Amino acid sequence: EAGVTQSPTHLIKTRGQQVTLRCSPISGHTSVYWYQQALGLGLQFLLWYDEGEERNRGNFPPRFSGRQFPNYSSELNVNALELEDSALYLCASSPLGSSYEQYFGPGTRLTVT
């Protein structure tokens, strides 16, 4: 069974630019979660998508947005990049429901200069 995949692996952007990160969940999983892991801040919940809808978001500004496609893959968009957006962005998938663990992808490492 293929795991969660993310692309690209690494990304370097300039402050003010926009970036799109992609995630494909495990087959059969309908929920996709995005987390940010910035140095010294631990993992912070960003967004939760299920069945194509944004279900919840963490304490992040509106320039962090995304969507989920009919095949349950997801994109995370970050506009007007700031230096503090430099982080590892992790995507996780799970079947809908509270009793399931989340399986993580390898992450996208974003560097903003």
Added chain:
Amino acid sequence: AQKITQTQPGMFVQEKEAVTLDCTYDTSDPSYGLFWYKQPSSGEMIFLIYQGSYDQQNATEGRYSLNFQKARKSANLVISASQLGDSAMYFCAMREDTPWDSGYALNFGKGTSLLVTP
């Protein structure tokens, strides 16, 4: 307020020894789940073990066991017979079953760096 606390920034253990990684949590929700993940230097988060708040027995998965003490709100991870490949960051996480609030997102602790020495 911090919901997950991991008080050990770093731990050392000798190969083949057992090690306990501490985790305490804070919630008023009667239904929740507790997770442990391993993050090697490659960055990927690897699921290790899960404990539900209503589970009567401590969870076990191979060399991993979770010492769940509900009254103390602790969920310590025990790794038996440590191996060199166990060297990594370990994160404790909690999911509160309040989808109308945070959904099923995980709250993570800051992690414990484990180094297994020969």
